[in-house]
Amino acid sequence: MKRTYVTKPEDIERNWYVVDASGKTLGRLASEVAQIVRGKHKPIFSPSVDAGDYVIVVNAERIHVTGDKRAQKIYYRHSGYPGGLKEVSLGRMLDEHPTRVITHAVRGMLPKNRLGRAMLKKLKVYAGPNHPHQAQQPEPLEL
16 A cells, blocks of 8 residues: 655754846746745645745846836735724835835735745845855746
């Protein structure tokens, strides 16, 4: 009788990848990055185990969006107090905090539990072309 393979923590090998976001479409980039962070590209993928790799996204400020999303797409957050709803357009968010745009998009594609929050920690986003992870020797990843 064959047994079902269950991924064990000692079987997981984590790699580091660097992705250049300049000129890439936001949603398409985020879906590819979410799959790598989650580990769905590996044959040992298991939905209940964090087997994904680290992804470094550089040039987040040069991301591309289609249509009129820069003006029409709105990010909402609430302080918890009455009248505490804040809203920021995508264009303003890209000007002030370009890294949050990619992080927010990838977060929405990961599981909504403690496993998803652990997976999100493997995503590193930087606005410019430089990152402090040279010691990990990340491989360039073409999406």
